[in-house]
Amino acid sequence: xxxxxxQPLELELRDxxxxxxxxxxxxxxxxxxxxxxxxxxxxxxxxxxxxxxEDWNTAKSIVTSTLEKHGGTIHTARRWDExxxxxxxxxxxxxxxxxxxxxxxxxxxxxxxxDFELNxxxxxxxxLLVDAIPKGETExxxxxxxxxxxxxxxxxxxxIEFVEEPERYYRExxxxxxxxxxxxxxxxxSDRGAPEGAKDDKGKEDKGKEAKAKxxxAKxxxAxxxxxxxxxxxxxxxxxxxAVKASEES
Amino acid sequence: MAFGRRGRRxxxxxxxxxxxxxxxxxxxxxxxxxxxxxxxxxxxxxxxxRSGFCAQTHRKLxxxxxxxxxxxxxxxxx
Numbered sequence: 001x002x003x004x005x006x007q008p009l010e011l012e013l014r015d016x017x018x019x020x021x022x023x024x025x026x027x028x029x030x031x032x033x034x035x036x037x038x039x040x041x042x043x044x045x046x047x048x049x050x051x052x053x054e055d056w057n058t059a060k061s062i063v064t065s066t067l068e069k070h071g072g073t074i075h076t077a078r079r080w081d082e083x084x085x086x087x088x089x090x091x092x093x094x095x096x097x098x099x100x101x102x103x104x105x106x107x108x109x110x111x112x113x114x115d116f117e118l119n120x121x122x123x124x125x126x127x128l129l130v131d132a133i134p135k136g137e138t139e140x141x142x143x144x145x146x147x148x149x150x151x152x153x154x155x156x157x158x159x160i161e162f163v164e165e166p167e168r169y170y171r172e173x174x175x176x177x178x179x180x181x182x183x184x185x186x187x188x189x190s191d192r193g194a195p196e197g198a199k200d201d202k203g204k205e206d207k208g209k210e211a212k213a214k215x216x217x218a219k220x221x222x223a224x225x226x227x228x229x230x231x232x233x234x235x236x237x238x239x240x241x242x243a244v245k246a247s248e249e250s
Numbered sequence: 251m252a253f254g255r256r257g258r259r260x261x262x263x264x265x266x267x268x269x270x271x272x273x274x275x276x277x278x279x280x281x282x283x284x285x286x287x288x289x290x291x292x293x294x295x296x297x298x299x300r301s302g303f304c305a306q307t308h309r310k311l312x313x314x315x316x317x318x319x320x321x322x323x324x325x326x327x328x
Contacts (some may be wrong), residue, residue, distance in 0.1 A: 086323060086325035086326075087325055087326065095322065097321070124322065
């Protein structure tokens with residue numbers, strides 16, 4: 001990878017020492033830069049099973065054409081697996097995974113990613129920089145390109161079925177629906193839903209009532225305290241006298 | 251000096267899940283069955299003292315798990 005980097009001695013032979021700024025202006029060095037930037041990438045693409053069910057080659061071409069559009073050179077591209085996803089992505093439970101190894105200029109990668117994100121058929125993508133293509137990958141790729149290769153049809157349960165939510169139970173509905181019980185009537189000003197002005201008035205009224213209620217028992221208590229025992233004793237005496245009189249008369 | 255599973259002081263010993271550096275079985279985000287060995291039932295990455303990995307391998311494990319989560323091969327939670 002680093003063999004293409006020019007040696008300092010060669011650079012000094014030209015007009016003065018070459019800096020990073022000069023590197024872009026020099027045609028020779030830009031060539032070198034381009035060659036060094038094209039590195040091997042590994043891409044994992046999640047394809048929609050609906051597209052795969054129609055035709056695998058069409059689904060595969062969605063990825064390969066996008067890569068080629070951005071100046072990529074595809075070394076291998078094969079169906080890795082068809083799996084259930086751990087969590088739904090773009091409303092899908094299952095996806096077909098396409099594994100590709102390709103070279104692409106580094107400056108085109110953001111645009112390529114954006115294209116994949118906007119594509120509805122590609123649920124998600126992952127691009128990684130790798131040192132080399134793993135062993136056995138080219139053989140698997142060539143086996144897929146063979147005519148007798150059959151792509152198994154993905155199962156149908158890839159789409160999430162949304163269950164309609166039951167109607168929400170609102171507190172207001174509960175207040176309105178008193179069935180046959182009729183109106184509840186006034187609850188003595190302690191209603192939390194009363195308007196602010198009414199609440200204040202009721203509060204004042206309540207305070208007045210409470211004050212009166214406090215005063216009344218205070219007035220009654222001293223009278224009652226003194227007379228509570230006395231009238232009871234008096235009535236007992238009267239009844240005793242009457243009983244004695246009645247017995248004498250009899 | 252080996253003290254067995256329970257250790258010298260009789261505490262609960264930790265069973266190491268992996269080797270310090272596993273050259274034969276490199277960590278890859280596509281190898282889900284291998285990665286699952288180092289996750290809790292809730293999908294969290296085990297601690298280094300549990301996995302037995304060196305710092306470098308543990309970082310590789312972390313990256314691989316996060317890549318696998320991104321492509322939906324592993325769950326974020328549960």
